[in-house]
Amino acid sequence: xxxSEKVIDHYSNPKNVGTLDKSKNNVGxxxxxxxxxxDVMRLQIEVNEExxxxxxxxxxxxCGSAIASSSLATEWLKGKSIDEAVAIDxxxxxxxxxxxxxxxxxxxLAEDAIKAAINDYRAKNGLPELALEEKKH
Amino acid sequence: MELKLPIYLDNNATTPMDPRVxxxxxxxxxxxxxxxxxxxHPFGWAAEEAVxxxxxxxxxxxxxxxxxxxxxxxxxxxxxxxIKGVFEMYASKGNHIITCxxxxxxxxxxxxxxxxxxxxxxxxxxLPDGMIDLDALEKAITDKTILIxxxxxxxxxxxxxxVKEISAIARKHNVLFFTDGTQAVGKIPVDVIADGIDLxxxxxxxxxxxxxxxxxxxxxxxxxxxxxxxxxGGGHERSMRSGTLNVPGIVGFGxxxxxxxxxxxxxxxxxxxxxxxxxxxxLQLEEAYLNGHKENRLPHTTNISFKHVEGEGLLMGFxxxxxxxxxxxxxxxxxxxxxxxxxxxxxxxxxxxxxxxGLGRFTTEEQIDYTIKAISDTVNxxxxxxxLWEMFKEGIDLNSIEWAHH
Numbered sequence: 176x177x178x179s180e181k182v183i184d185h186y187s188n189p190k191n192v193g194t195l196d197k198s199k200n201n202v203g204x205x206x207x208x209x210x211x212x213x214d215v216m217r218l219q220i221e222v223n224e225e226x227x228x229x230x231x232x233x234x235x236x237x238c239g240s241a242i243a244s245s246s247l248a249t250e251w252l253k254g255k256s257i258d259e260a261v262a263i264d265x266x267x268x269x270x271x272x273x274x275x276x277x278x279x280x281x282x283x284l285a286e287d288a289i290k291a292a293i294n295d296y297r298a299k300n301g302l303p304e305l306a307l308e309e310k311k312h
Numbered sequence: 313m314e315l316k317l318p319i320y321l322d323n324n325a326t327t328p329m330d331p332r333v334x335x336x337x338x339x340x341x342x343x344x345x346x347x348x349x350x351x352x353h354p355f356g357w358a359a360e361e362a363v364x365x366x367x368x369x370x371x372x373x374x375x376x377x378x379x380x381x382x383x384x385x386x387x388x389x390x391x392x393x394x395i396k397g398v399f400e401m402y403a404s405k406g407n408h409i410i411t412c413x414x415x416x417x418x419x420x421x422x423x424x425x426x427x428x429x430x431x432x433x434x435x436x437x438x439l440p441d442g443m444i445d446l447d448a449l450e451k452a453i454t455d456k457t458i459l460i461x462x463x464x465x466x467x468x469x470x471x472x473x474x475v476k477e478i479s480a481i482a483r484k485h486n487v488l489f490f491t492d493g494t495q496a497v498g499k500i501p502v503d504v505i506a507d508g509i510d511l512x513x514x515x516x517x518x519x520x521x522x523x524x525x526x527x528x529x530x531x532x533x534x535x536x537x538x539x540x541x542x543x544x545g546g547g548h549e550r551s552m553r554s555g556t557l558n559v560p561g562i563v564g565f566g567x568x569x570x571x572x573x574x575x576x577x578x579x580x581x582x583x584x585x586x587x588x589x590x591x592x593x594x595l596q597l598e599e600a601y602l603n604g605h606k607e608n609r610l611p612h613t614t615n616i617s618f619k620h621v622e623g624e625g626l627l628m629g630f631x632x633x634x635x636x637x638x639x640x641x642x643x644x645x646x647x648x649x650x651x652x653x654x655x656x657x658x659x660x661x662x663x664x665x666x667x668x669x670g671l672g673r674f675t676t677e678e679q680i681d682y683t684i685k686a687i688s689d690t691v692n693x694x695x696x697x698x699x700l701w702e703m704f705k706e707g708i709d710l711n712s713i714e715w716a717h718h
Binding site: 212235241 | 697
């Protein structure tokens, strides 16, 4: 199975690899997946006073598609409001990266990571957690 | 020597055909196209003569008599014929088969199929280094046991089982011993007499011969072994395997066997030096682990886990230039990581992080040097972006985290 050029590009030149200070109140961290399943994503957002995501970082243990999905997610998150970020759908990632059906779970994981990071941020700031719809991996 | 790319290090999956083998085969597609069973004209005679010669070449590689070689379409068919054929032929004696959890699917799934037909199958667990526990094997034998099916060399980790000891146990209890010799034959000395093998499956395309041709060795003396045919027809191959003989394939198999016999000692020595160089360099990386027994194994195979890096992601770093396989689920259709590595007791995480290296006749030292650098660089790069590596470096016990399994 050949990878799409976009997956290869994100894999070779991943955007926003790194770590934000998770002790800060304006940083939300989402850690999803499991080592036994072969993919773990950690996605972090930093939110400024206007409620805009000013920075996003990721680290991913997983296949090329998982790395590309999380790299793409961090690119998309930057500059978005929380409400806009919540609206990112895994199928947008599938479309952008041309993921084959067996790799759709990578995009679902990236969406889960975004929502987990947002919820962590909301919890830290006394906001109720978002109700998340269950997606099949 | 100049570096030749891309590099093929997946020789346990299949090997390239040796040009000398191809050359020997070519006339049998065109000029000598006859059916080896045509007894009444020169076309048939030429084909039969070629098959007879190849049968001697193949038999000679494993110390067998040519009459003991049954040509099949490959090792999978030979595994099926050997195991199902014994189950059916010896039904009056018993219905119990002993095998082990690290066998190839062609053996495991054949056994599972027989379970539906009334077979009792014991799947022995292996020790953490991949070796069979001989005591457990002997204890598993009952008065209903008709067959022990244990592979010679493992395809994923290269571990070579103590075949002589296994056959001695089988002999002592009057049980037949079948071995899947697919990875071992042509790579290390295999001698059906000295090793006490009653039936053995092997194939040409793992030893620089063509795909689509393999063999089942069936012992004719001490004891005389018989298998029930699994395919009915013209009664070819001493009525054990009907079907027009694949003459060009058989000729190629014979030539491949002859070359292996001539070159095995030198090739095994050369490949084990290259394999050790590769392995030692990669095990220098932090948190890199060898899977399987370090001594008892094939000279051209190694299997290494790079903790906190996922196998398919790792392959992607260099798979334009290096062909390898991984025990990661992502590289297989099943979404389960390697059952062989799991049978050694490896956690799913380490199984997902494994690479299998199969060196071969055409592997060069320059290619190994290139591979060492490419893999080391990619492992380091991916660890920099692995959250598990970061946690490991911070001293966090990954087992203490409640992972969201999905």
